[in-house]
Amino acid sequence: xxxxxxxxxxxxxxxxxxxxxxxxxxxxxxxxxxxxxxxxxxxxxxxxxxxxxxxxxxxxxxxxxxxxxxxxxxxxxxxxxxxxxxxxxxxxxxxxxxxxxxxxxxxxxxxxxxxxxxxxxx
Amino acid sequence: xxxxxxxxxxxxxxxxxxxxxxxxxxxxxxxxxxxxxxxxxxxxxxxxxxxxxxxxxxxxxxxxxxxxxxxxxxxxxxxxxxxxxxxxxxxxxxxxxxxxxxxxxxxxxxxxxxxxxxxxxxxxxxxxxxxxxxxxxxxxxxxxxxxxxxxxxxxxxxxxxxxxxxxxxxxxxxxxxxxxxxxxxxxxxxxxxxxxxxxxxxxxxxxxxxxxxxxxxxxxxxxxxxxxxxxxxxxxxxxxxxxxxxxxxxxxxxxxxxxxxxxxxxxxxxxxxxxxxxxxxxxxxxxxxxxxxxxxxxxxxxxxxxxxxxxxxxxxxxxxxxxxxxxxxxxxxxxxxxxxxxxxxxxxxxxxxxxxxxxxxxxxxxxxxxxxxxxxxxxxxxxxxxxxxxxxxxxxxxxxxxxxxxxxxxxxxxxxxxxxxxxxxxxxxxxxxxxxxxxxxxxxxxxxxxxxxxxxxxxxxxxxxxxxxxxxxxxxxxxxxxxxxxxxxxxxxxxxxxxx
Amino acid sequence: xxxxxxxxxxxxxxxxxxxxxxxxxxxxxxxxxxxxxxxxxxxxxxxxxxxxxxxxxxxxxxxxxxxxxxxxxxxxxxxxxxxxxxxxxxxxxxxxxxxxxxxxxxxxxxxxxxxxxxxxxxxxxxxxxxxxxxxxxxxxxxxxxxxxxxxxxxxxxxxxxxxxxxxxxxxxxxxxxxxxxxxxxxxxxxxxxxxxxxxxxxxxxxxxxxxxxxxxxxxxxxxxxxxxxxxxxxxxxxxxxxxxxxxxxxxxxxxxxxxxxxxxxxxxxxxxxxxxxxxxxxxxxxxxxxxxxxxxxxxxxxxxxxxxxxxxxxxxxxxxxxxxxxx
Numbered sequence: 038x039x040x041x042x043x044x045x046x047x048x049x050x051x052x053x054x055x056x057x058x059x060x061x062x063x064x065x066x067x068x069x070x071x072x073x074x075x076x077x078x079x080x081x082x083x084x085x086x087x088x089x090x091x092x093x094x095x096x097x098x099x100x101x102x103x104x105x106x107x108x109x110x111x112x113x114x115x116x117x118x119x120x121x122x123x124x125x126x127x128x129x130x131x132x133x134x135x136x137x138x139x140x141x142x143x144x145x146x147x148x149x150x151x152x153x154x155x156x157x158x159x
Numbered sequence: 160x161x162x163x164x165x166x167x168x169x170x171x172x173x174x175x176x177x178x179x180x181x182x183x184x185x186x187x188x189x190x191x192x193x194x195x196x197x198x199x200x201x202x203x204x205x206x207x208x209x210x211x212x213x214x215x216x217x218x219x220x221x222x223x224x225x226x227x228x229x230x231x232x233x234x235x236x237x238x239x240x241x242x243x244x245x246x247x248x249x250x251x252x253x254x255x256x257x258x259x260x261x262x263x264x265x266x267x268x269x270x271x272x273x274x275x276x277x278x279x280x281x282x283x284x285x286x287x288x289x290x291x292x293x294x295x296x297x298x299x300x301x302x303x304x305x306x307x308x309x310x311x312x313x314x315x316x317x318x319x320x321x322x323x324x325x326x327x328x329x330x331x332x333x334x335x336x337x338x339x340x341x342x343x344x345x346x347x348x349x350x351x352x353x354x355x356x357x358x359x360x361x362x363x364x365x366x367x368x369x370x371x372x373x374x375x376x377x378x379x380x381x382x383x384x385x386x387x388x389x390x391x392x393x394x395x396x397x398x399x400x401x402x403x404x405x406x407x408x409x410x411x412x413x414x415x416x417x418x419x420x421x422x423x424x425x426x427x428x429x430x431x432x433x434x435x436x437x438x439x440x441x442x443x444x445x446x447x448x449x450x451x452x453x454x455x456x457x458x459x460x461x462x463x464x465x466x467x468x469x470x471x472x473x474x475x476x477x478x479x480x481x482x483x484x485x486x487x488x489x490x491x492x493x494x495x496x497x498x499x500x501x502x503x504x505x506x507x508x509x510x511x512x513x514x515x516x517x518x519x520x521x522x523x524x525x526x527x528x529x530x531x532x533x534x535x536x537x538x539x540x541x542x543x544x545x546x547x548x549x550x551x552x553x554x555x556x557x558x559x560x561x562x563x564x565x566x567x568x569x570x571x572x573x574x575x576x577x578x579x580x581x582x583x584x585x586x587x588x589x590x591x592x593x594x595x596x597x598x599x600x601x602x603x604x605x606x607x608x609x610x611x612x613x614x615x616x617x618x619x620x621x622x623x624x625x626x627x628x629x630x631x632x633x634x635x636x637x638x639x640x641x642x643x644x645x646x647x648x649x650x651x652x653x654x655x656x657x658x659x
Numbered sequence: 660x661x662x663x664x665x666x667x668x669x670x671x672x673x674x675x676x677x678x679x680x681x682x683x684x685x686x687x688x689x690x691x692x693x694x695x696x697x698x699x700x701x702x703x704x705x706x707x708x709x710x711x712x713x714x715x716x717x718x719x720x721x722x723x724x725x726x727x728x729x730x731x732x733x734x735x736x737x738x739x740x741x742x743x744x745x746x747x748x749x750x751x752x753x754x755x756x757x758x759x760x761x762x763x764x765x766x767x768x769x770x771x772x773x774x775x776x777x778x779x780x781x782x783x784x785x786x787x788x789x790x791x792x793x794x795x796x797x798x799x800x801x802x803x804x805x806x807x808x809x810x811x812x813x814x815x816x817x818x819x820x821x822x823x824x825x826x827x828x829x830x831x832x833x834x835x836x837x838x839x840x841x842x843x844x845x846x847x848x849x850x851x852x853x854x855x856x857x858x859x860x861x862x863x864x865x866x867x868x869x870x871x872x873x874x875x876x877x878x879x880x881x882x883x884x885x886x887x888x889x890x891x892x893x894x895x896x897x898x899x900x901x902x903x904x905x906x907x908x909x910x911x912x913x914x915x916x917x918x919x920x921x922x923x924x925x926x927x928x929x930x931x932x933x934x935x936x937x938x939x940x941x942x943x944x945x946x947x948x949x950x951x952x953x954x955x956x957x958x959x960x961x962x963x964x965x966x967x968x969x970x971x972x973x974x975x976x977x978x979x980x981x982x983x984x985x986x
Binding site: 040041042043044045046047048050051052053054055056057058059061062065067068070071072074075078081082085086087088089090091092093094095096097098099104105106107108109110111112113114115116118119120121122123124125126127129130131132133134136137142 | 707731764828829885
């Protein structure tokens, strides 16, 4: 079965680039985190695809099955997904605090403000 | 009891990491800020003791391995300690010990009462993650512990007083997560072509089957990902603001540990995983790293020169100093690595001392604006003198530690036949002299801008003690360089000839 | 054959949604689109035989992430124009990187190739011998909890760190009462809907039961401590959404939640330390029982409990903290 060939990797690559574009281009902090999620998911797709064996089945041992897909990438990506959601949660907590401090979640609006430093009168 | 001590000896590699890792949740349960602080310092002491124990073990046996879960190496996760590991462990745990003492004298940033013990929990998690990245010999495990330390770091930075600390932490979070994901992708590509995750095993399989375009891609992703974490010149954007807006104690901790561990991971992967033949002979990695380093060490001092904030100026200087280390790594030779390690150690202690001194001055004056610093040297003599001494070491004046490592670096570039690299090294040093001189001029010769603070707050022992220890170490290693040079040289040798 | 068709179809869906996200500026649409993206990705994972990963992606991507995003976005963030092209600079850079990466993919093994190097070395032992060595049929659980149990400890610590981070970041409400406008969320009337309320309240025990099943059945089927923790946490949070966070706090106070978060990590770590005292290495479960497989069974059961405890308490703690920022 050679049809999908490298297609999964190519799609993962496009998703990776999409995620990167969102992260670089967006000025909205929430959108940046969504972009980060897409960027990470592209990497997950690469791992899971490389673990697939054609005509294989999920790696849960059973007498009626002879070909199992590779369990190791699954383990790694389970951990990576958890790491991803932990990062998102911390990022969102920061966004919530930024909104409280500045009243906006747009980077441009925050950057436009003059930097306030405690000015001390000599 | 007698049987427990030798048994403990075998478990030192894992204890280095799980002691802080398991004390951290314990700190959280206790819920008391005073207790948490005491525990933090105690843990730092234990960790330094464990490192010294590991150091004495590596003298008898060059490589110590430890199979986690009892599963043999490529199947389970393996810890591996050699001279290089001990060198880095000693650097970061020494800095951590002194930084936690220094932290006792600081306010915990902008925190509610409930969150205060959590600050120390995050602190311990950060250092546990960094230690985990150093001792592990498993590529994926590096990623996991990188994330532990990174998440804790973002949190610690966000505790800064000014609201921009939040935005700086967020920007570091995005940059750091992109970097870590690149590293993850690199590990995935390596696994795809080799079927293994253990670093030694990976290097064996890559050497057997040769490299291909996927491995090249993995190398590229790895360099970009870890470059973000090291703040290598074009990828340094997160660092200046993160250091500036973080609480003073956190800046002290991070400047001496976080980037240093990332640089260690770079050295470890390039030599132990990809192999020097692949990175430096097949791929033009030496050129890439050296050229970025030249740009970093020539351009960044000029940004530092125009900086209006004292803390951020020294943060920029960190970016410049990382460039010297990257240049040493980029040479790929034994002398180059030796120079990189020496500079890494020197910069860790010198910059930690500088940020402590800056923290002391900021706490007394309430400002970090450079133009407010006029005449401060006469009010805060001790901190200012340490800052001056650190600054001279950043320049690399003879007699300071900075001179030792820059001298070895110049020797290394001449030895490789790239003698022309001595010119940017010298020019970079001159440029850093400019920004150090600017501070010295303002602090010593300009008239005072600020009114003297009412009762001159005396230095507390938690402030002068760590600062004196660091200054003493810097002075000692500057005048008597043979010990630290010998250690760096044997660590570099152990990396390049693991057998001998 | 059907697998290949589904694979290609889902890849197209993922691409479409990703492109839509690139061009969308409205936070509400973004969060909804990323939910669709997660569901598509999770279906794709099932087709690629990664059932445990799919389970996690469903619980995390479509469940917890969406709840967290909804807690942060506000109606006033909605832009006037919801659509914009990315800047040409970003597109050019993206295309450049993409073309370079394309070259790097050409040496990769084809989809489903049995002879790919990834399937040879470590995977052979995991698939061939894990049943004798550990004694449970779900190889993913064996590798996750035993062969690479230390990574999983790291994973639990990551979750714990996130919990600690969000606790530190929760705003101090003593600084002043929030303005009434702050509570104006998307569809506040939805939660007051009596039909929804009645149905969901009756579903909570089922959700908890399902969570416990996933917790203890993870050795035999897909699932385990992490997924169970998310499901249990979601069950508790649902109650909070239906009544109020304050009422939920009266049943499970935030002190207990923090305690549970830390305790889970400690349970995991102490199971590892128990190995040290019994003369084996850290996290070696074999010495915990009379035989190797009995010890492994006990060890995996205990550490999965630790995972479940930390994850479920962290989920509830996240909910409390984000709620705190809101009211």
